[in-house]
Amino acid sequence: MTLTSPEAPAEAEARPDRPSVTELRLAAFAGHRRARFPLGPLTLFAGPSGSGKTGALRAYEALARLGGGAGLHEVFPDPVAYVPERARPDAQRRRGFRIGCTAEGPEGPVRLDVAVQAEPDLRIVGERLTAGGLVLLETALRDPGRPFVQAAWHTAGGSPVTRGPLPDDRLGTALLPLRVAGRTDGERQVLAAAEQMVVALRSVFACDPVPGSMRAAVPLGEGRLLRGCDNLAEVLWRTRSECSRRHGQLVAAVRAGCAGPVAEVLAEQLGDGRVRALLDRGDGVRTPLGxxxxxxxxxxxxxxxxxxxxxxxxxxxxxxxxAALQTLTVLADGLDRGLDVRQTGELVRLAARMCERGHIRLVGTVSEAAWAADTGTGPGVAGAAEAAGATVVHLRP
Known part of the structure; x- marks a missing residue:
C-alpha cells in the first residue's frame, strides 16, 4: 500500500469549529491489518477488486452509525464477514475486529478505538477515547455473562475517574452525555471530546445510486434523497425551485457528463400525482431520465x-x-461504477470545487482501471485528482 497526501488548498482545510474525521484506522478488519488511512477534504481509495476499498468505506460508515446511536446488531448484521480471514479464536472461541478513527476540531485531535467481538456473541468488548495523550473513556468486558461493559471516564475531581456500566451493544462515546454530569473540568473535557467525535461521525451520507430504481416516476414526499437515489425525480422537483444557483451548477455538470445537448434538468408532475425527471435538449425534445x-x-x-x-x-x-458547525461527509463506494473515464474525471473536479468551499467532504473509491486510464483528450481520473490536491490511498490485495 502506498499513500499520496498532497497539501490541500488552504480553503479546503477543516475549519477548527467544524469537527471532521481525518484518519481511519483498521487494526483488524476484513482484509486490513494495522492499516492507517489519512482522510482529507477529498479522499479517493484506488485499487483493483479485492484490495479492500469497499471494506474501508464500510468501516467508516459503521463508525458513523454507531456514533449516531445505532445498535451493534443493526450496524453489523453479518459481523463474521468483517473478522480477518486468518484470525484464530481464543480459548473461549472468541473472534472479532478492531476499528477506529481520529476527529479534528476545537478540542484538537480526538481518537476513538473500538474492539468488537463478532463470535460467539456480537458485542463491544473494548472502547477507548483519548485526547492530548489523556484517556478520557475506557471500557472493558469484565463478565461475559452480563450484557454490559465496565466503563471508566476521566473526572479529575475528588477521584481521578468515575466507573459505571455501559451497554455492550452501543458505542459508549455516544452515550456519555447521558452519564456524565459535567460538574468538574475533567468531566467537561470528556463531554467536549465526545461531542466532537460524535458530530464528526454522524454527518455522513453513504451514497450508492441504483439506476434501475431511478427510472420510474415517483410520488411526491419529503424531498430528501435516499441512499440509492430512487427518488431522484422528487428531489429534482424540490431543488429546482429552491436554489436556482445550485440548480444551474447541476445543469452545467450534467451537460459536461451526459451525451447530447442539455439545456435544462427538470421534473414534471404527472396526472396521478407522481413526478418524473427529464433532460430538456433545448430544441423541443425532452428525454425522460428513464x-x-x-x-x-x-x-x-x-x-x-x-x-x-x-x-x-x-x-x-x-x-x-x-448545521453551520457540522461538515457533511459523502461516502461514495464505486464512484466510477458504470461511468467512463471522462465522467469520473468530471465528478472528481466537481467534488474538488465543493470540498474546497467547505461544503462537503468526500471519501470515494475508484477502480484501478479507471485510475490508470487516460481520456486521450485531457487528464483522466488520476490527473483530475492530482490537480484537485486530493488525498489518494492506493491499495493492493
Whole structure:
C-alpha cells in the first residue's frame, strides 16, 4: 500500500469549529491489518477488486452509525464477514475486529478505538477515547455473562475517574452525555471530546445510486434523497425551485457528463400525482431520465449529491448542534461504477470545487482501471485528482 497526501488548498482545510474525521484506522478488519488511512477534504481509495476499498468505506460508515446511536446488531448484521480471514479464536472461541478513527476540531485531535467481538456473541468488548495523550473513556468486558461493559471516564475531581456500566451493544462515546454530569473540568473535557467525535461521525451520507430504481416516476414526499437515489425525480422537483444557483451548477455538470445537448434538468408532475425527471435538449425534445444509460444516471445522481446538502440528503445530523458547525461527509463506494473515464474525471473536479468551499467532504473509491486510464483528450481520473490536491490511498490485495 502506498499513500499520496498532497497539501490541500488552504480553503479546503477543516475549519477548527467544524469537527471532521481525518484518519481511519483498521487494526483488524476484513482484509486490513494495522492499516492507517489519512482522510482529507477529498479522499479517493484506488485499487483493483479485492484490495479492500469497499471494506474501508464500510468501516467508516459503521463508525458513523454507531456514533449516531445505532445498535451493534443493526450496524453489523453479518459481523463474521468483517473478522480477518486468518484470525484464530481464543480459548473461549472468541473472534472479532478492531476499528477506529481520529476527529479534528476545537478540542484538537480526538481518537476513538473500538474492539468488537463478532463470535460467539456480537458485542463491544473494548472502547477507548483519548485526547492530548489523556484517556478520557475506557471500557472493558469484565463478565461475559452480563450484557454490559465496565466503563471508566476521566473526572479529575475528588477521584481521578468515575466507573459505571455501559451497554455492550452501543458505542459508549455516544452515550456519555447521558452519564456524565459535567460538574468538574475533567468531566467537561470528556463531554467536549465526545461531542466532537460524535458530530464528526454522524454527518455522513453513504451514497450508492441504483439506476434501475431511478427510472420510474415517483410520488411526491419529503424531498430528501435516499441512499440509492430512487427518488431522484422528487428531489429534482424540490431543488429546482429552491436554489436556482445550485440548480444551474447541476445543469452545467450534467451537460459536461451526459451525451447530447442539455439545456435544462427538470421534473414534471404527472396526472396521478407522481413526478418524473427529464433532460430538456433545448430544441423541443425532452428525454425522460428513464431512457438514459446506467452510467449517465449514476453520474447525474452523484452530481446532485455533491451540489446539495444535509437539508436535501437523508442524513442523521446531530440536531443539538447548529448545521453551520457540522461538515457533511459523502461516502461514495464505486464512484466510477458504470461511468467512463471522462465522467469520473468530471465528478472528481466537481467534488474538488465543493470540498474546497467547505461544503462537503468526500471519501470515494475508484477502480484501478479507471485510475490508470487516460481520456486521450485531457487528464483522466488520476490527473483530475492530482490537480484537485486530493488525498489518494492506493491499495493492493
Amino acid at each position: 431512457l438514459l444509460g446506467d452510467g449517465e444516471l449514476r453520474y447525474l445522481a452523484l452530481a446532485l449529491v455533491l451540489l446539495t446538502g444535509p437539508g436535501v440528503l437523508e442524513v442523521d445530523q446531530a440536531g443539538e448542534v447548529p
